[in-house]
Ligand code: ADP
């Protein structure tokens with residue numbers, strides 16, 4: 001007898017044990033998906049352990065209902081090891097990590113189906129009233145119903161119907177039974193037509209039928225030329241081919257069969273046939289160093305710091321080529337959906353259908369197929385966003401993390417993993433080489449490189465003869481007329497200039513902050529918390545300034561504390577507003593807008609970018625999503641409209657984000673034959689993020705900012721965790737936070753090594769009717785952080801009452817605040 005340890009796709013702290021019934025013992029392997037009972041439901045899980053055992057022990061366990069993968073297990077041992085690490089490190093149930101790792105097309109659903117009990121049928125007059133009566137009535141009239149169906153037909157939420165049905169079940173009015181639903185995603189099968197006669201006989205037949213059945217003759221012509229056809233293709237050539245084929249099947253001349261057809265998203269490309277550019281000296285050097293690592297992986301990550309347009313992608317592709325020649329596979333992580341289209345195109349030009357693409361912009365069916373192509377070894381390069389870090393690549397040799405500093409690598413819901421950090425661990429576990437590429441690495445990453453923990457490679461110049469664009473800072477305190485509030489005079493002139501020359505402009509609105517803030521009209525200062533070095537958020541109600549780390553509060557000053565100038569309340573400028581102003585200024589210009597509102601649909605990003613690339617748009621206005629990666633040679637002007645917005649974000653990384661954003665967006669200018677220019681509007685012209693960006697000086701910015709991190713004890717000098725408490729009850733989240741802070745404090749042994757900040761109201765204080773408070777934990781090392789948290793959580797477990805009606809979530813190495 002065998003016991004299977006199964007990680008369920010459920011918020012359960014640990015995997016559960018099940019008995020493997022005799023009938024499934026051959027099929028049940030490590031890494032396999034299985035269906036198991038959980039309470040009254042059947043849910044999907046993954047076998048993460050198998051142990052032989054005695055009868056007696058096993059008898060008490062519930063049996064596995066079914067094994068869901070019919071051939072090889074879905075998860076390789078390597079992926080089990082990796083996801084286990086993610087679960088432990090990010091303190092998230094293993095099953096939920098697996099759920100995030102595997103495309104949803106692999107999810108089996110089972111749903112309860114409800115019917116009336118004989119008791120209910122016997123005496124409708126005794127039914128309870130209200131909504132219960134409508135549900136019972138519906139079951140009486142329409143027969144057994146799935147839970148979801150009932151909810152829809154009664155017009156209520158699935159959650160609500162759940163509790164109603166449970167009540168009716170205990171009272172004996174209805175009976176529920178789990179039934180497995182057909183999977184939403186299946187293999188796609190297509191009909192193929194095959195010639196079964198030898199060609200000469202087919203030719204004889206064709207002549208025989210030619211006059212009587214011309215369609216059959218036509219079909220035979222094609223089949224003689226090429227004996228295997230997809231029926232759909234034949235029908236496109238010969239209208240009515242289906243009937244003709246059926247006739248030919250009856251004659252015994254052809255056979256029909258169903259075969260699987262992958263929904264590949266890779267355009268049919270000329271993989272490998274484009275001419276390779278000759279590497280620059282810097283590229284050559286970087287490539288050689290990576291080759292050395294590929295030949296003998298030593299576990300040391302590589303940082304490729306290359307300015308925008310320095311040809312990092314070419315280095316990645318050469319390295320991939322080397323890995324493939326060693327019969328290894330490669331994983332390429334790119335930062336966001338808007339980027340994947342362009343990146344995919346370049347990689348497919350080079351590698352053709354050896355690539356599989358994995359990102360959230362694909363349909364569930366496409367992802368399902370791409371995943372299987374990788375797992376079966378039919379594709380050797382996976383390219384995709386965050387979750388592609390879990391791509392099933394056997395014999396992994398190389399991982400590329402492009403734009404490694406990008407915040408989109410961090411998942412903001414459980415499991416709250418950082419794909420770049422998971423990539424580094426995966427490379428270590430599988431003896432692969434990991435290359436982190438960026439023009440503006442995360443401070444943490446560069447810190448490691450500067451201390452020799454990572455190998456530092458550099459591409460300091462652009463490939464093209466064009467230098468990096470000239471960046472100018474426009475002091476908005478000087479350009480102060482009301483007309484200039486959105487677009488200053490110098491920026492207006494610069495745009496007019498480009499329009500006249502038929503060149504394109506990019507206008508960036510920096511609007512990640514959702515909070516209002518104060519800024520001095522004269523010196524540009526934004527009030528910061530004295531303890532936390534984050535900007536204070538302005539609360540109009542009560543006219544106060546608040547710190548969202550430590551909850552420090554002060555009255556909003558009437559004048560600037562630094563220079564006594566008048567203060568302004570800022571609420572940020574929106575893309576729509578900028579579009580309106582530009583339309584009024586330049587009625588002739590063709591404007592495009594790219595922000596969360598205009599990019600809802602699946603292909604919206606691509607459509608907007610394509611029309612910009614085709615120069616159907618003169619000025620593209622957008623949020624940070626326009627700053628990344630795109631390569632449009634005709635952009636010669638980049639304008640940044642509200643650079644200061646970033647200063648208001650209550651996040652110690654705000655200066656770093658601003659530097660990255662400015663550098664990235666500047667990198668879009670002047671990539672073609674004409675030089676680029678960048679204009680940044682700000683009330684803080686001497687702020688370091690602006691001045692170092694102006695000089696294209698990453699190193700200078702790093703040296704400045706790392707000092708702040710050291711002084712204020714932020715990463716990389718300390719490790720952080722954020723604990724979010726949210727509740728529908730406005731007071732519960734706060735009191736639970738206070739209680740938890742007390743528990744954490746009790747477990748502090750060395751005050752220099754562990755610190756708890758808060759509770760403070762989260763910057764997003766209310767979300768979906770839940771009130772949010774958070775705590776910030778600092779620890780000298782990640783080991784101490786985990787130990788401390790775990791100890792505290794153990795006590796919390798014994799006193800669950802204190803967290804009643806409160807949801808708690810833990811974020812290790814948080815990125816956004
Ligand atoms: P990055 O990723 O560093 O921003 P890219 O890889 O996009 O830079 O390269 C910028 C441009 O230079 C691209 O159009 C690319 O095709 C081209 N390029 C890269 N390497 C070379 C080279 N060695 N010779 C000529 N062109 C190159």
Ligand code: ZN
Pocket residue numbers: 529530531532533547548549550551552
């Ligand atoms: Zn503070």
